Amino acid sequence: MLESLALLLFCQLTGELIVLFLNIPVPGPVVGMIVLFCGLIIVGKIPEKLSDTASGLLEQLSLLFVPAGVGVMTHLTLLGKQWLPLTASLVISTLLTIAVTGLLMQYLTGKENQKEVNNG
Amino acid sequence: MDDRVSVMWVYLSASPLLHLTLTVCFFVCARWLYRKSGGRSWLNPVLLSVLCIVAVLILTETSYDVYFEGAQFVHFMLGPATVALAIPLYRQLSSLKRHPIALMVSLLAGSLTAALSAILIAKIGGVSNQILISIAPKSVTTPVAMGISEQLGGLPSLTAVVVILTGILGASLGPLLLDKLAVTNEMAKGLAMGTASHGIGTGRAIYMSDVAAAFSGLAMGLNGLVTAILLPIIWRWLTG
Numbered sequence: 001m002l003e004s005l006a007l008l009l010f011c012q013l014t015g016e017l018i019v020l021f022l023n024i025p026v027p028g029p030v031v032g033m034i035v036l037f038c039g040l041i042i043v044g045k046i047p048e049k050l051s052d053t054a055s056g057l058l059e060q061l062s063l064l065f066v067p068a069g070v071g072v073m074t075h076l077t078l079l080g081k082q083w084l085p086l087t088a089s090l091v092i093s094t095l096l097t098i099a100v101t102g103l104l105m106q107y108l109t110g111k112e113n114q115k116e117v118n119n120g
Numbered sequence: 121m122d123d124r125v126s127v128m129w130v131y132l133s134a135s136p137l138l139h140l141t142l143t144v145c146f147f148v149c150a151r152w153l154y155r156k157s158g159g160r161s162w163l164n165p166v167l168l169s170v171l172c173i174v175a176v177l178i179l180t181e182t183s184y185d186v187y188f189e190g191a192q193f194v195h196f197m198l199g200p201a202t203v204a205l206a207i208p209l210y211r212q213l214s215s216l217k218r219h220p221i222a223l224m225v226s227l228l229a230g231s232l233t234a235a236l237s238a239i240l241i242a243k244i245g246g247v248s249n250q251i252l253i254s255i256a257p258k259s260v261t262t263p264v265a266m267g268i269s270e271q272l273g274g275l276p277s278l279t280a281v282v283v284i285l286t287g288i289l290g291a292s293l294g295p296l297l298l299d300k301l302a303v304t305n306e307m308a309k310g311l312a313m314g315t316a317s318h319g320i321g322t323g324r325a326i327y328m329s330d331v332a333a334a335f336s337g338l339a340m341g342l343n344g345l346v347t348a349i350l351l352p353i354i355w356r357w358l359t360g
Contacts, residue, residue, distance in 0.1 A: 008200040015203070025352035027267025029202035030344065036206035046207055054204040057197070061319075062166050063147045064198045065262045067191030069170035069284065070143075071277025073177060074184050078251070079278075085245020089255060090282065093238040094289045094316050095297055097259055101230030101339075102303040102312030108222035109307060 004053035011036045133182070139190025146172050161291045161320065166284050202263040209341035215334045223311065227339060230315035231346045234259035235354065253355060254278040257347055258286040261318040264344035272355055283318070290317025291324035306331040314339030 015032030040046060072079070079086070132138045150165035150172070157163050177187055188195070216223065235256045242252055254274035257265035262283045269279035294313050303309055306329045313321035313328075314336030325336035 005200065008203045011203045011206075012199045025271045026348050027202070027264060027271055029199045029267055030264055030348045032199075032203040033206045033209075034345070036203055037209060040206060040210040041213075046210060051207060054207040057201050057204050058208070060197075061201050061263075062151070063144065064194055064201055065166050065280050065284070066143050066147055066169050066173070067188060067195040068198075068266055068277050068280040069166060070173050070177070070187060070191065071184055071275075072170065072281045073174045075275060075278050082245070082247055082251065085242050085247050086251070086255065086282075088245060089238050089242040089247075090258060090286055091289060092241055093234060094259070094286050095293060096237050097230050097234040097316035098290060098294045098297055098312045099301055100233045101226050101315045102298050102308045103301060104229050105222060105226035105308035105311045106303050106305040108226060109219050109305060 001049065001053050001056075004047075004050045007050060008032075008036070008053070008057075011039075133180075133186070136190035136193070139182075139187045140193055141190075142173060142176065142187075143169075143191045143194055159323075161288050161324065164284060164288055164320065167281075167288070170281065198263045198266070202267070205261070205263075205341060205344070208337055212334055212338035212341065215338050219307070223307075223335075223338075226308075226311055227315055227342055228346060230312065230339075231259075231343050231350070232354075234316060234343075235347060235351055239358070249359060250274060251278065255282045256351060256355070258282045259290075259316050259318060260344050260347045261340055264348055268348055268351055272352060284320070287317045287320025290321045294321060294324065295328070307335050310335030311339045315343045318343070 012029050012032040014035050015030070016028030018031050018035075019026060019028045146169040147165060150163075150168040153168065154160070154163045154165045173187075176182075177184070238258055239252050239256050242255060247255075250273060253272045254269050254276075255278070256274075257268040257279060260268065260283065262280055265279050265283045266276040268274075270276045290313060294317060295309075298309050298312060303312065309328055310325050310332030313325040313332070317324075318340045322333065322336040322340050326333045
């Protein structure tokens with residue numbers, strides 16, 4: 001467990017340093033994720049210990065959003081003023097994204113796969 | 121007696137332990153309620169615990185800064201958890217090998233639609249740039265979306281709430297919409313759910329089929345990567 005946590009922290013730190021060094025506006029942990037992902041491809045499998053620690057951490061992932069989410073209390077006035085365009089944006093954009101992605105993927109993969117998948 | 125109570129309150133309100141405990145306890149209760157209800161998406165535990173904690177903080181006149189001193193210990197784990205997302209992404213790699221081009225094209229189209237349409241609609245509504253960039257990564261999984269928002273000068277806390285709302289919207293309306301549009305291909309359904317509404321959408325896709333769940337999980341991971349790389353470029357271009 002500790003080895004895996006050390007590895008995750010090390011990847012994150014590497015990611016943060018890469019972001020600083022290259023001066024790119026990508027979040028450090030995302031670059032850390034790419035670093036780990038490349039490592040997994042090189043190794044060719046997920047070490048068991050790492051898999052266990054990651055599952056444990058990701059199972060609790062929702063909890064980790066709460067402190068940041070509570071920060072919305074500092075924007076209540078703003079939300080009170082602009083709730084209409086924000087709601088419209090969220091609803092329309094989410095439905096549009098689902099429609100575009102779903103229709104395009106279905107169009108591109110064709111009907112034969114649809115049949116195969118439906119049977120499977 | 122009153123003296124002792126006030127001594128205790130002074131200790132508690134100054135110690136980070138109170139707000140750390142508050143965060144974890146509210147979340148555990150909210151999750152219990154969510155599971156008890158059979159996983160109704162509008163009873164999302166994050167949304168519910170955020171609302172309760174905000175109510176408590178307002179009632180006790182506690183500032184967010186004081187709250188965050190305790191909650192930061194939970195918040196800090198977001199970084200390593202984001203890195204750990206590489207593991208489920210690696211597991212989905214075999215799904216990527218089927219129709220890689222169709223998948224990447226659809227994902228890119230969905231990813232761009234999600235960010236650009238959100239920016240455009242809110243812009244028409246007269247929303248400021250700081251808020252625009254906070255809602256642009258709304259379809260991306262929360263830790264990545266917050267990172268993007270912070271990097272580009274947005275408000276990560278607003279992003280967190282918007283991302284969760286988007287997830288709930290997609291999870292509850294997505295299946296109906298896909299049905300109406302006659303999207304019956306399980307790969308397409310999964311990809312659409314994961315691209316538009318990340319982990320919460322993937323949670324819903326699990327009830328569709330194994331194929332839909334795998335593609336949804338893959339779409340969630342890839343959309344995070346694609347948006348983290350493309351949005352800064354698009355944003356720089358849009359704001360000049």
